[in-house]
Amino acid sequence: MCTETTIAHIYQQHSRQVLATLIRLLNDFDLAEEALHDAFASALKQWPAEGMPENPTAWLVSTGRFKAIDKLRKFNREAALPPEIIELEAQEGNTDEPHLADDRLRLIFTCCHPSLSPEAATALTLREICDLSTEEIARAYLTKPATIAQRIVRAKRKIQTAGIPYEVPGKQALPERLPRVLQVVYLIFNEGYHTSGGAELLCQQLAEEAIRLGRLIAELLPEPEVLGLLALMLLQHSRRDARCDAQGDIVLLQDQNRQLWHQNLIAEALTLVPRTLVGRATGPYALQAAIAALHAQASSTEATDWQEIHGLYHVLYSRNPTPVVALNLAVAQAMAGETEQALTTMTQLAENQLTDYCPAHAARAELLLRLGHIREAAASYRRALQLSTQTPERRHLQKRLQECEEK
Amino acid sequence: MKYLCLVYSDEQDLHSLPDSPEDRECAAYAQSLVGSGHLLAGEALQSVNNATTVRVRGGEVHITDGPFAETKEQLAGFYMIDAKDLNEALRIAQGIPPARVGSIEVRPVRQLQVD
Known part of the structure; x- marks a missing residue:
């Protein structure tokens, strides 16, 4: 029995696939979108009465293609058929799997x-x-x-x-x-x-x-960097429920309740990470995923392998020497125990390349507070507050600033 | 499709950097594009010091010294090419030797609407 619910389900599952093929066959996004809707409209009319075709995707593609050619013909009734339509009709719509x-x-x-x-x-x-x-x-x-x-x-x-062009780049162009x-x-x-x-x-x-x-x-x-990005996103997303408290305020990684981390996402990511590490060719997403994986496997901030994270940030910085990576490297360095060098780097970044970058001032303020430089920490929190545009982040910085002022 | 590849560069960089191309290399690349059937026309240009700009406003002709726009990167040459699609045009543009010191703007050609 084919009901509207079944068709809605097929739409959810396969409409993008059908659209992607129609764009190739019709060489036009808008025409393909209309064809997709026409094809589903026909399915709603025909399938409940006549039953579902054996291969619904192929049926939708060929119906959509037919409807589009029909539309083009009607549109061009007065004039001679343009060569595109003649060519389009002559082509066999290739719908192999x-x-x-x-x-x-x-x-x-x-x-x-x-x-x-x-x-x-x-x-x-x-x-x-x-x-x-x-x-x-x-x-x-x-x-x-x-x-x-x-x-x-x-x-x-x-x-x-x-x-x-509507094409997947060849092996040579793929890295670009x-x-x-x-x-x-x-x-x-x-x-x-x-x-x-x-x-x-x-x-x-x-x-x-x-x-x-x-x-x-x-x-x-399944290229290593593709898997690396997926692993990175899964790991970050696994912390989604721990990142905010009940008031919607930010909870920093070090203060998060790790019980709230989604272990199924972490497990999925951990199976991907080894496939992304390909020696010297390991890409930036894979490195970031490897770092996130170390956090995910640690039971607390103290139990985190900061030496390893520091090392990975070093490799990441050598590949991708941007000020933001330098900042993350300094944060890891501080956690690995080299606080003085880390503070020097952060100060330099906050005063130069990252002077308008809120996280640079927030990170520097955190470290200053940890080291007991209360007044300087307060000044850095104030600067971070000036730059922050997100409400939860602002509340978090405000709270930290208040802590400094009360000390 | 026809594309015009406009070669832009700081005129200082065009000939003075370690990566700056020599004329021989540019000529060889153009020749290779002729060989593959991609090149329709292409020339290098004299420095903008030798440019003159013409404008006609209300029937009045204004002739001024120099290029139309005061920018750091100047038009240094062009390649009119015939390519299958943008990806092929971009591949050809990547090979244009001054891409290493300047930039190549790839623009599809527009058919004038005359009927």
């Missing part, structure tokens, strides 16, 4: 093409691959739906006009193209984590969409 899996990767690499800005790529990815509505995306990014809609329209236009895909996924994840400027610290939906994307890419393209 291996092709279908490739289509999902094609869609990912097209939405995350480096010639699209990260903002455009994230909006397009959330719309086309995650099937979020423009309203949902706008809510997550605290912006107007019209802004998001325009971003998506422009990105699609660029794909068409600039000739961005994969980082942007991973960056987009991680941007979505982080937006879910620290919804910028907003009051809500955890916007779960985005983080979960990013993990779902990470799982999909890991299934289709």
